[in-house]
Amino acid sequence: MGTTQLETVPEPKYWHLKTVLSDALDSEFAVGEILPNERELAARFGVARATLRQALEQLELEGRLQRRRGVGTTVAPPRVGVDVGSEAGPHTWPGAPGDAWHTEEHEAAPAPAPVARMLGVAGDAAVHAVRRSRTTGGQQVASEVLYVPTASVPGLAADVEEEPSGAARARAVLRELHRLQLAGQDRTVELGSARADDARRLDRLPGAPVLVVTTRYLADGGTAAVSVATYRADTCRLSFSDTDAVALLAS
Amino acid sequence: MGTTQLETVPEPKYWHLKTVLSDALDSEFAVGEILPNERELAARFGVARATLRQALEQLELEGRLQRRRGVGTTVAPPRVGVDVGSEAGPHTWPGAPGDAWHTEEHEAAPAPAPVARMLGVAGDAAVHAVRRSRTTGGQQVASEVLYVPTASVPGLAADVEEEPSGAARARAVLRELHRLQLAGQDRTVELGSARADDARRLDRLPGAPVLVVTTRYLADGGTAAVSVATYRADTCRLSFSDTDAVALLAS
DNA sequence: GAGTGGTCTAGACCACTGG
DNA sequence: CAGTGGTCTAGACCACTCC
Numbered sequence: 001m002g003t004t005q006l007e008t009v010p011e012p013k014y015w016h017l018k019t020v021l022s023d024a025l026d027s028e029f030a031v032g033e034i035l036p037n038e039r040e041l042a043a044r045f046g047v048a049r050a051t052l053r054q055a056l057e058q059l060e061l062e063g064r065l066q067r068r069r070g071v072g073t074t075v076a077p078p079r080v081g082v083d084v085g086s087e088a089g090p091h092t093w094p095g096a097p098g099d100a101w102h103t104e105e106h107e108a109a110p111a112p113a114p115v116a117r118m119l120g121v122a123g124d125a126a127v128h129a130v131r132r133s134r135t136t137g138g139q140q141v142a143s144e145v146l147y148v149p150t151a152s153v154p155g156l157a158a159d160v161e162e163e164p165s166g167a168a169r170a171r172a173v174l175r176e177l178h179r180l181q182l183a184g185q186d187r188t189v190e191l192g193s194a195r196a197d198d199a200r201r202l203d204r205l206p207g208a209p210v211l212v213v214t215t216r217y218l219a220d221g222g223t224a225a226v227s228v229a230t231y232r233a234d235t236c237r238l239s240f241s242d243t244d245a246v247a248l249l250a251s
Numbered sequence: 252m253g254t255t256q257l258e259t260v261p262e263p264k265y266w267h268l269k270t271v272l273s274d275a276l277d278s279e280f281a282v283g284e285i286l287p288n289e290r291e292l293a294a295r296f297g298v299a300r301a302t303l304r305q306a307l308e309q310l311e312l313e314g315r316l317q318r319r320r321g322v323g324t325t326v327a328p329p330r331v332g333v334d335v336g337s338e339a340g341p342h343t344w345p346g347a348p349g350d351a352w353h354t355e356e357h358e359a360a361p362a363p364a365p366v367a368r369m370l371g372v373a374g375d376a377a378v379h380a381v382r383r384s385r386t387t388g389g390q391q392v393a394s395e396v397l398y399v400p401t402a403s404v405p406g407l408a409a410d411v412e413e414e415p416s417g418a419a420r421a422r423a424v425l426r427e428l429h430r431l432q433l434a435g436q437d438r439t440v441e442l443g444s445a446r447a448d449d450a451r452r453l454d455r456l457p458g459a460p461v462l463v464v465t466t467r468y469l470a471d472g473g474t475a476a477v478s479v480a481t482y483r484a485d486t487c488r489l490s491f492s493d494t495d496a497v498a499l500l501a502s
Numbered sequence: 503g504a505g506t507g508g509t510c511t512a513g514a515c516c517a518c519t520g521g
Numbered sequence: 522c523a524g525t526g527g528t529c530t531a532g533a534c535c536a537c538t539c540c
Binding site for chain 4: 263264265298299300301302305319320321322
């Protein structure tokens, strides 16, 4: 037979396409530049649009491309590193002076089931939900909800609920939380997909990939609060530098 | 007009389908159970198979489902938490006694460009590449390559290169690395897609979503080694517990 | 060989952005 | 309004697993 190669694993078209595009991105395009539209790219490579889109999806997942409906596909800047491990020194409460977040909203509502379990409260018990957001370089990169059981803020004046501004109520909850002695914290990171509300806030479509950082704040031998922060997975690189290392690099 | 609802945002079919399936998964299926095949599910919901697949993809990304070619779609167990922050106590070298990894292979080759930059070596300079793997509950969850510049292991006997067993060579490199004083480390986490070789090792298809953990090991005021570990994003939840917190919870 | 998920096609229409 | 990416369809064939 005339077979010149033993094709042990026939590479899918979209996979090959991805590497070709990736190389082209490195050599022929500048950050922010607009690519030809999908119909033209598909024609140029001789594939169906769906196949081309499969390759673009991968590249977007890797943070190489940014696609926006009605606009086009652009070359994405390198991912930004966002500090998660030592925002304002280790072992500080959220909302401590100098942290990277903007306090936005407050609501009293039941926590999601897994969070309620971590807090050790009933699934239908109302807790304080403080929403915060984080921006880097003018871009919104994360959206967070901090769940604080009422038991963690016993001194909170009842009349703050009357306060019309959500941000003011939120700050009051944080202030009260800071009275507790923080004993430690405990973080997990996992992949998720953006719910509709987070997606809107992060300027993405529902289902967009996000990195979910769940932090448990420990005090008094129990869990005093839990925060769930969702970061844009396409544009962010989470950084967990330990403080010794940071000092060392700076020196 | 007779419009009963203001449809501000018409929900895509696959998105609605996802929530329906997600609820069904919670209430009607047990972990490990096999779902009806894609053609039947599509018919049952009255959508094209591609649309059904879009919903399944999302659920797989969230770790709710597991799909295997030639076998079927099964309900996935909850994600396993894998400790990344304090494997064998903080500030220990990789390969220290008691860590969670299995040392497998060694190769002398140039490091990828970004790693070479971090190490401060030329892009084409050969470095030691030590491959390790990590399993949890019989399942391979991560695959790692540790890059060690020759300058970090000056005492390494030249004749280890003759050693036929890759694992033995790898262990020799680690042993020599442990002679250095570890000053600190610095970690980042980002989303990536599995390259062909990692995909095979992790029993996934190329392009599968992975969490890439890059660790920089600092010694002597510089970067002594860099490790790049890829974790299965569908089955893993990375945990960065600080040691105080662990002690507190155990007590 | 039968049945599964994975890839691919060629088309259509929709939602959104911008001039 | 024209042009973009996002959704959806109905079909085909392929690669893989297991009996």
